[in-house]
Amino acid sequence: MAETLDGTELTCRQIIDFVQAYLDGELPPREQTIFELHLTICPDCVNYLQSYQATQALSKLTGEDEPTESPIPVDLIQAILAARKKT
Ligand SMILES: [Zn+2]
Known part of the structure; x- marks a missing residue:
């Protein structure tokens, strides 16, 4: 039995199932x-992978499951800016 890898062995649904493991390098x-x-x-x-x-x-x-409008807390930005001014 010849083993060929042509990418058609997987269905798109399987690809979607594999995306997380793929991105994790697992x-x-x-x-x-x-x-x-x-x-x-x-x-x-490819589109699915990119959006994922x-x-x-x-x-x-954000450290959250849902993206928020302001990923970085304003307090944190101000603290970083303040720290930079000191140096
Ligand atoms: Zn596909």
């Missing part, structure tokens, strides 16, 4: 290869 090498191959043939999944990444980046920035 996908096994074989699955990661198939995942990336799928991305080269499926613009829809953006959402996740925002969540990390």
Whole structure:
């Protein structure tokens, strides 16, 4: 049985299931290869991955699950600015 990796072994639904593990670097090498191959043939999944990444980046920035309008507390910004003025 010849083992071919052409990205079509995974369905888009499976890709979505794998996104979190992929971004965490937890996908096994074989699955990661198939995942990336799928991305080269499926613009829809690329779009999904990018929007997922953006959402996740925002969540990390705010420390919350939901993005907020003001990711950085005003108090923190003022404290940083104040600290810079001192030096
Ligand atoms: Zn896809």
